[in-house]
Amino acid sequence: MKDPKAPIGVFDSGVGGLTVLSALRQALPREDFLYFGDTARVPYGGKPLPMVRRFAWEIAGFLLREGVKAIVVACNTASSAALPELAEDLSVPVFGVLEPVAEEARAYGKVGLIGTQATVGSRAYERYVRLAWARACPLFVPLVEEGLWDDPVALLVARHYLEEAPKDLEALILGCTHYPFLKGAIGKVLPGVRLLDSGEATARRVAEALRREGLLNPEGQGRVVHYVTGDPESYQDLAGRLGVRVEALRRVNLEEL
Incomplete structure (x- = not known):
């Protein structure tokens, strides 16, 4: 049984998914999140869809190992490449942005x-x-x-x-x-x-689904842990310029995926 207190995983090729994360945090202020930016391999848009599909599966697997209760694919390219297969095969609810x-x-x-x-x-x-x-x-x-x-x-x-x-x-x-x-x-x-x-449309969809499944966090603090595959300092600087405060940040080597 999925733990309502577990975080929600969100991933994108880089900083773009922060727009979705922002909307999710507004719609679900008590939820905790893990945000994964695949900054070492950004952009996804010019890469073959089978390659992007592999990236999506790798990141989803990493987020599952980190204990998320749901995954939001906050990337149109990854959603195009990997849904609905992710939603059908993973053990947690999966949401795309299309x-x-x-x-x-x-x-x-x-x-x-x-x-x-x-x-x-x-x-x-x-x-x-x-x-x-x-x-x-x-x-x-x-x-x-x-x-x-x-x-x-x-x-x-x-x-x-x-x-x-x-x-x-x-x-x-x-x-x-x-x-x-x-x-x-x-x-x-x-x-x-x-x-x-x-962003907002996806956030509404996620909030409705978690409420329906009884997975809303009753005591979360709205914490966000950021994971990146590229340079952490560059990511933190760019996120700050976008108005996103990054308090917890971890570098993930591609070999970990």
Whole structure:
């Protein structure tokens, strides 16, 4: 039987999943979390889906060994590559980020999608919502990982990718958890278009499921332990610039996965 007091595992290729973690902490303030950023192998978006699938299984296995009661795949590319297999085969509830935001998108008429090459190429979102337009934006993740979300270059890159979007687009799915950090640049290029990110929708889905399964933590303190496969100091610095306070941080060697 799963322990309600156990932490929730959250993982992404880098810092993008911190947008999902933030929403989860707001929706579930008494829960404790383990956040895993695979910063040694970021970005995932240009890698073959079978490779990303292997990464996802490795990280999920690590989180299970750390005793999590649920896993949130806070990465669109990993969700595209590894769900629903993870959800079917693991011993704890597993949540991805595609279906919750796609459900929200169905309220709009003409919906677009931007994401990594792997996410867009997988056509995973088309299982849940009809898309009028989709575009891979491979430079967006490196921009965020380099801390350039407010730099003028972000606006230039956004214009390059988004200038061909339909003029009557109503909503745009930010199909990568890194992309919410670029909302300012994207909004300038596509004014009036509703930008949909997966954080809040996923957090609501997780909270409802834990409540239904009797897995809400009755006495958690909202603690977060961060794990990274790359340089811890670089991660801590970038997370701080994103407004995330990192109090507990551990480096994980890839051989441990």
